[in-house]
Amino acid sequence: MNDHYDHYDLVVRAERAITPTGDQGCELGIRDGVIVALEPWGTGLVGSEVLTLAADEILLPGLVDSHVHVNEPGRTEWEGFASATRAAAAGGVTTIIDMPLNSIPPTVTVEALDIKRAVARDQVFIDVGFWGGAVPGNTAQLRPMHDEGVFGFKCFLLHSGVDEFPQLDVDEMETDMNELAAFDSILIVHAEDACAIDAAPAASGDHYEDFLASRPREAENIAIAQVIDRARRTGVRAHILHLSSSDALPMIVAARADGVRLTVETCPHYLTLLAEDIPDGATAFKCCPPIREDANREELWRALLDGVIDCVVSDHSPSTLDLKDLGNGDFGVAWGGVSSLQLGLSLMWTEARERGVSLNRVVEWMSSGPASLVGLPHKGALAVGNDADLAIFAPDEQFVVDATALHHKNPITPYAGKELSGVVRRTYLRGRQVDGAEPFGELLRRRDE
Template sequence: MSKKSNATQAGPAKVEVGSEIVTVRSNRVVQNNTTGPAEIVICDGKIADILPKRNWARPSGEKILDVGDLVVMPGIIDPHVHIYEPGQPAGEGFTSVTQAAAAGGITTVVDMPLYCSPPTTTLYALEKKLQSAKGKCHIDVAFWGGIIPGNQAELLPMLKAGVPGFQCFLMATGVEDFSHVCLHDIHVAMNELQDTDCVLLFHPEQEPSHSLPVQEDTMEYSTFLDTRPYTMEVEATITIAELCLQYKIPCHIVNLSSAQALPIIKDARQKGAPITVETAHHYLSLASECIPPGGIYYKCCPPIRDKNNQEQLWAALEVGEIDMVVSAHTPCSRDLKDLNNGDFLKAPAGIASLQFGLPLFWTSAKSRGFSFHDLVQLMCKNPAILSRLEDRKGSLGPGMDADLVIWNPEKEFEVNKNIIHHKDKLTPYLGFQLYGEVFATLVRGRLVYLNGKFAPKPEGDLLVTERKMPTRISSPYY
C-alpha cells in the first residue's frame, strides 16, 4: 500500500480548516466489521449515509474531502481529562485542552470535577463551569460531577442538568474543597442515586492498613513507588466491587495501574456487578525501570509500575478485561513540578498526554496484533457508552454525529515541544518516536483541525442537555 495520499491535494480551495464538509472519502474507512473504501455523506452535522465505492458520485460545488489511503474512523472520546478552568488561570483551560485534543483526533472530552475552583460538586459549580467553557471549546465537551462528604442533595440536580455521573476518591486528594469520601458517604450517595442511569467513577486507591517505610532518597522513583504499593489498589478495588454488587449501580474504576486488581473485577462481573475499568496511556507506554532520578514529570497516582505489570495490562486488554484506554490528562507546569528539586514525594502528580493518545496506543498496539476495530472499541465505542453518549458518538453510521479522525497509521514522527498544543509542554514523551500522525479532525462535520492548523473559531458543543430521571438500566457492557 502506498503511503502517499491524495489528501495533500484534497485541498481544493473550498476545503479549508473551519469549513463544513459534506463528503469524506477514503480507501480505509473503519466501520463496524469492515475496513475498506467508503464515502461518508454528511448533512447538518450528522452522518446521512455511508456508500461503497461503486456508488460514489461528485456533485458539483460540494465540499468533498478525499483522503486516499488515510484511515478514517470515529473521533476518539476521552472520558478522563482534567481542565483547570474556572478559577485556576495558571492551569490548562478549555481553549488549549480542546485544541490539543483536536490535534490528537479527539472529538469529545469529558472533564473531571476536581481541579477547577469551585470544584464541580454542586449545581452552582456546574453552572460556573459551563459559563467558563462557553465559546472556548474547539471540540465537544461533557462534564462529570463529584461526590464529596455532605453533597448528596446536589447529586440529582446535577444529574438532571446533564452530568452522566460522578467521581469520588477513597483517600485524600490533596485538592482543597474536594475531600475524599468514607464508606458512609458512599452509601448515602448510592442510595440517593438508586433508579437513575448514572455511573459512579472511583479512583482505585485507599489508605493502607499499616504504615509504609520511606526511603531516604526522595529523588529515586522507587521511593515514591514504595509509598503507593499494589495493595492500595487491590483493597480499593475490593471495596468498589462490593459496593457495586450491593447496589447494582454502574461503577467505573479510573486510572487502573495494578494488574493485581483485575481478578477482583473479573470475579465481580461474573457475580453480576455492572463494573467497568479503564487504564491510561502512561501505564501502557512507560515502565518504572526506565524512570530517571529526579524525573518527577513521570509522577502520577496510582504510580507507573514495572514492565511485568505493564505486560499483564496489555494481556488484559487483549481479552477484554479492561474496557478502555484514556489519557487521564493532568498537566502540571514546570514551576509546580519544581524540576530543580526532583523530589518525588513533594512534586504534584499528573502527566500530560492528551494530544498523543492515539499514536501512543497505536505504536505499541500494532505490534501486538491489535486492529483498527480494537482501537475503536477501546477509545471510541466504550468511552461513549461510559459517558452516556453512545446514541450519537463513538461509531460510524447514519444518524450519528459526523465526528471523524483522519490519520496515517504508517507515519512516524517525533514528539517535540514545537508540536505540543497543551498549555504546558512538560511531558515524559518528549523525544518519543511514535506511529500514527493525525491529519484531520471533524466535529459534527466541521473541519476543526487540518494538517497543523485549527479552525479560526471554536464551535464545540457543551454536552449537558437536561436529563430525565429514568428507571435505572443495567450497564450496557453486559
C-alpha cells in the same frame, strides 16, 4: 444505508475506514453535521464538498476521552478549555468529559456546574461534557446535578491532591451509591486505599522506585474490593478509574460474573511506560496510581485484549512546570499527573502495532468504549445517525514528540523525545474541520435515551 437523498453537504471518500463492521473502504454522506449515508468505496456519492483521503490515510471516528482535567476556572494556568480542546483536536479527540476537580470551584453543586459551563461556552474547539463530584456532605446535590446533565459522579477514597475536593470514606461512598442507583447514574472512583498508603513508606527524593513503593498495588486492590462490595450491595453502576494494578483483575472478572455493574478504564501511560525505565528525578512520569513494572503492564494488555478493561482514556492531569519540581526532581513533592491528551492515539497505536494489535481494537478502546461508558450513542463510531466526528489518521507517518510543539498549556510530558507512529492530519467535528482558530464545539448534556 442511504437516506435516499442524493446530495450531501460533505462527502468523505476513504479507501480505508474503521467502521463498526471492520476496516473497509467507504463513502460517507454528511448533512447538517450528521452521517446520513455510509456506502461502499466507489459508490460516487455527490456533495457540495468532497474530501478524498490520501492513499496513506485512514478515516477514524473522532475519539472520546472521558477523563480530562481541564482545571478552568481557578487553575487555568495549569490548563484551560481553549488549550485543552485544541490539544484534543490535534490528537483526533472530538469529545472530552471534564473532571470535577481541579477547578475552583469544583463541580459539586449545580451553581458550580453553571459557572464552569459559562466559562467554557465560547472557547471550546470540540464537544465537552462534565462529570459531577461526590464529596462529603453533597449527597443532596447529586440528583440536581444529574438533572442538569452531568454524565455521572466522581469520588476519591483518599486525598484527591486538592483540599477543596475531599475524599469519601467507604460508608459515605455507599450512601452516595444508593442515591445514584435510584436514578441509574454512575459513580466513577479513584480507587486507592488511604490506610494502605499511610502505612507505606512516604515518598521523597529523586528515586522512582521509592515513589512506587509509596503507592503499592495493595492500596488499589483494597479500594477496588471495597468498590465491588458496595456496588454489589447497592446495585449501582460503578467504574474504576485509571487501573494500574494488574493484581485487581481477577476480582474484577469475578464481580462481573456475579452481575456487579462494573466497568474499568486504564491509560496510555500504564500501557506504554515502564517503572524500570524511569530515570532518577524524572517527575514528568509521576502520576497516581503510579506507572508500574513490565510484568504488570503485560497483564494490563492481556486484560484489555480480553475485554476485562473497557476503555483507554488519557487522565490528562497537567500542572505548571514549577509544581513538577523539575529543579530538584523530588517525587514526594512534585504534582502527580501525566500530560498526554494530544498524544493518546499515537501512543496506543505505536505500542499496539508492535504487538500485532489492530487499529480497529485501538479505536474500540478510545472511541466507542468511552462513548458507551458515558452514554453518548451518537458518538464513537462511523455509523448512520451519528455525529460526523472524524479523524484523518496517517498510521505509518512517524514523529518525535516535542513538548514545546504540543497545544498543552505547559510544555512537559514524559513522552518528550519519543518516536511515535501515527499522525492525525485533520479532525472534523460534525462535518466541519477544526482549525484551532474558531471555537465551535458544543457543551454536552447527558441524554436519557
